[in-house]
Amino acid sequence: MKNRVLLSAFALTLAATAMPAHATELLQNGNFSSGLTGWTSYVTSVDYGTISPTTPNSGGSPYTVQQAETASFNVTGSGTSNALWLNAGEYQTRPGQFFGQNYEGGGVSQIFTSLAGLATFTADIAFWGTRTDTGGIFSVLLDGVALDAYDFGTTVAGTTRNTLSFSTNLSAGQHTLQLQVVRPYGPAKDVRGQYFDNVTLDQVAAVPEPATWAMMITGFGFVGGAMRRKAKVSVRFA
Incomplete structure (x- = not known):
């Protein structure tokens, strides 16, 4: 017996050990099909950062509240879809300095709640310009810490694409995720947009x-x- x-x-x-793993999506509206629902716009500096693709701040102008936007764009190269649309940069220089010395901009953030466990992030990113220019540094931050970044460097006319990703162990509770772009120059006519799409943060839990x-x-x-x-x-x- x-x-x-x-x-x-x-x-x-x-x-118990053979239970299959199921992924739970922690973010809301990561494909931006509902515009910016679930996301909040921000700038890296009220005095120097700008993100709006249609009404960017410019040097010498009174500061206006900045909002990110969404637009239909072919971020992945396999077809158009709604995407986060920014034109981020430093719109005016600090006293005694010149453009090219400081990176400013901003992006969008979202607060989410998770269980304790491993989470995996992925996102598609793209830069579109009409001539050779500085594309900017695209990054993803978790609780204020950059976990992945890609510097587009000097780009040529057209669309340049890449991805961001990371895996990390989350503690149970609330966290903040940010999608950010910074450039050392102000928004220009030849810089048409910086884009994020297909943003996911999956957490795997064993579910019988x-x-x-x-x-x-x-x-x-x-x-x-x-x-x-x-x-x-x-x-x-x-």
Whole structure:
């Protein structure tokens, strides 16, 4: 009987470790199909950063509140879809400095809640310009720390594409994710846009299938019954 109980417990352990992994998407509206729902615009500096692709701040002008936008664009090279649209840069220089010395801009952020565990991020990015220019540094930040970045450097006319990705262990609770672009120059007519699309942050958790639950419940019942039978004591009176 003892061996049967041990074998049953071992079978339950195997069932638990064989549970399939299911990914949970932690971000809202990562494909920007609903515009900027779930996302909040920000700039790296109110005095120097700008992100709006249609109404960017310019040197000497009164500062205006900056908002990112969305637009249909072929970010991946396989077809157009709605995407985050920025024209980020340093719109005016610091006193005594020149353009090209400081990187400014901004992007969008989102607060999300997670369980403790491994999470994986991916995003498609693209830069579009009409002549040779500085594309900017695209980055993804988690709780204020950059976990991946790509510097487009000097680009030629047309569209240049790449991706961002990372994997990290999250603690349970709220976190903030930022999609950001910075450039050392102000928005220009030849810089038409910086784009993010297909943004995902998946967290994998072990979730039992219905059949696994049934097997585990049956197994626990068997083990419990066996232990009860073992506990019975026969008493004989002379």
